[in-house]
Amino acid sequence: MLTPPDKYEVKETKTGIYWIEDDGILVSVPFKDAPKLSIEESKQQMLDFMEEFQNQKFCMLMDAHVNQQTSKEEREFSDEWLPKVVLALAVIVYNPLGKMMVNMYLGLKPPPYPLKMFGPNEVEKAKDWLRTYL
Numbered sequence: 001m002l003t004p005p006d007k008y009e010v011k012e013t014k015t016g017i018y019w020i021e022d023d024g025i026l027v028s029v030p031f032k033d034a035p036k037l038s039i040e041e042s043k044q045q046m047l048d049f050m051e052e053f054q055n056q057k058f059c060m061l062m063d064a065h066v067n068q069q070t071s072k073e074e075r076e077f078s079d080e081w082l083p084k085v086v087l088a089l090a091v092i093v094y095n096p097l098g099k100m101m102v103n104m105y106l107g108l109k110p111p112p113y114p115l116k117m118f119g120p121n122e123v124e125k126a127k128d129w130l131r132t133y134l
Helices: 039-052 072-084 096-108 123-131
Strands: 016-020 026-030 058-064 086-093 115-118
Touching: 039 072, 058 123, 072 086, 086 096, 086 123, 096 115, 115 123
Parallel strands: 026 058, 058 086, 086 115
Antiparallel strands: 016 026
8 A cells, every 4th residue: 555755745535645746747646444435425535536637637556456347337427527637647546456447447438647557666667658648
């Protein structure tokens, strides 16, 4: 699981934490026991985020240490809203099943932004890949 260096301001949401590194990469880490938000709660959380950062898009490093199944409605929400805040997405996956599930979904519906998966020992490699989109 990714942990924030002390030098960054860490923001907390209902479902996890995030921080923005010096190079502008946004790192997102979900809580292990994050509550399941309704679509309306997720939408409000996204609107609050977009307002705080004035609709800025980020290269995002997402920690996928939590394997939560998502409903069709949740995937549709992500398909609609993530392109509004994501320039490129690097996902740190911790097990082959998680990687397989992401690959399967991406095969059916590729996102409109670059996305690549990395293993837990490839965090710096993931950041280097994201920096090419900054």
